[in-house]
Amino acid sequence: MDGKQMRGADWLVAGLKEAGVTTIFSLSGNQIMPVYDATMDHDMRIIHTRHEGAAVYMAEAAAQMTGDVGIALLTAGPGFANGLSAMYTVKESETPVVILSGDSPRSRDSHGAFQELDQCATAAPMVKASFRARAGNELKTDILKAIALAKHGRPGPVHLALPDDVLRQTGEQSAESCVADPEALNSLSxxxxxxxxxxxxxxxxxxxxxxxxxxxxxxxxxxxxxxxxxxxxxxxxxxxxxxxxxxxxxxxxxxxxxxxxxxxxxxxxxxxxxxxxxxxxxxxxxxxxxxxxxxxxxxxxxxxxxxxxxxxxxxxxxxxxxxxxxxxxxxxxxxxxxxxxxxYRPAGWDEAPDNGDKIGPMEFAKAVAPWISKSPEASFIVDGGEIGQWCQAILDSEYAMINGPSGAIGGSIPYAIGSKAVRPDQPAITIMGDGTAGFYLAEFETAVREDTPLVAIVGNDAKWNAEHQIQIREFGADRTHSCELTPARYDRVAAELGGHGELVTSLDQLAPALERAFAANKPACVNVMIEGQAAPDIKREV
Structure with missing residues (x-):
């Protein structure tokens, strides 16, 4: 259009820059290394994750916290496939995210190329729309249209596959695009x-x-x-x-x-x-x-x-x-x-329940409440089953995020990293159960490497408690099995990955542990041993 010749990867990153994108969440792989190279010339930050699903979750959090689009960049084949579950979560939460994925070269279609896969057909049920780039010089137009489509109408994820040879093609920018224009929406007559x-x-x-x-x-x-x-x-x-x-x-x-x-x-x-x-x-x-x-x-x-x-x-x-x-x-x-x-909350909630020497989910949430109040602008994430429901009932924040309509758990640590990336001046606090903690625990290393302080508070009841409660409710307390976990030391894992760890076994230990975790100014895990209880079923007294 202006005579400038660039690689497809450069046109792609130029489009991201024009759209105001400053951060890409990614896990590297062969087919997307031209994009990594192109970001060096455009002052574009890549937060390099330990799992592709985490990259998509981080982009989801970034989008929800800013009201703008989030960008995830995955590699081809299994890398792309690893992101599919998170794509479904993003679709259900109606969050504008563009998922870019490396792809086998177009010139080798149907030849049995390395990691060849019909990504558009695979992604289709998980996203709002899926496209495969055709030409390198169209990629700036492609990405700008994909971003617009993700934000149009009902927001949601848009997937754009990036064939290796298309990323390496050199040419002058084209206004043509593989991405469909969004349908015009009428106002009310x-x-x-x-x-x-x-x-x-x-x-x-x-x-x-x-x-x-x-x-x-x-x-x-x-x-x-x-x-x-x-x-x-x-x-x-x-x-x-x-x-x-x-x-x-x-x-x-x-x-x-x-x-x-x-x-x-x-x-x-x-x-x-x-x-x-x-x-x-x-x-x-x-x-x-x-x-x-x-x-x-x-x-x-x-x-x-x-x-x-x-x-x-x-x-x-x-x-x-x-x-x-x-x-x-x-x-x-x-x-x-x-x-x-x-x-409305039951009157009895104002009183401290008697759980003996155990920490119940209500006391757990109330003990965390002062830290939410101290930072009303904090990014506050709640993820998990029964403990998540207790915390949602008791705690709230202007910048709150939950695991969303899909019912998937596990994104909380990536959510905290994504939130902190786009709101660096505000604390990132996430609460989760121990089942949730296990999904993306390795992302503590990402947070340490990226110098991203956060506080992750784990309500550890040593079980998949949501399913345990279903077993009790539907089949009887004598038929509970196979939902047990160990009282694992997630705090030690965080510390060994370079963060800060705290173990809490009694209520009087919780406030000092939180004080130290926030003061550490690094990725911190506060591992709180709690009594597993069913989520609250709130009804007004008749």
Missing amino acids: NDQLSQIESAIASSEKPMILLGPDFCRPHAKASVDAISSQLNIPCVAFESPRGLRAPRLGAFAEVLGESDLIISIGKPLNFMVGFGDDAVLKSNCHIIQIDSETAVLEKDQSRLGARISLQVTASATEVLEQLKASIPKHSTNGWVEEVQSAVS
């Missing part, structure tokens, strides 16, 4: 706005339900502002436990009182009880707005006439339209009633 306004006006208890993207730090203030201006409660969902998410308190009880649900960017899936009669009262009408027609069609096929209006449109734009056009709802007290249900 005046007629649709009128229908929504009329439905709200005739409703006594309307409610707006939102998807995971509206749980992010960059969206929370605007959601609160819309709720206040419209006088309508707005509730966003991201927990794999749906209506049973402890962070939502007793919300399920008031959901059943609503006579109008406006679902914006929130599929009527398991997280909202599928919109079934068991969850919504029979005369509750539904208005559904989504960026994907397929989502609307799927829900319409199940719920039929209960859905009175469906519109394919951008969730973000629709919320702004409603804020600008819809009069304030007249019902007094409904927003406060919903907020009261969400914030």
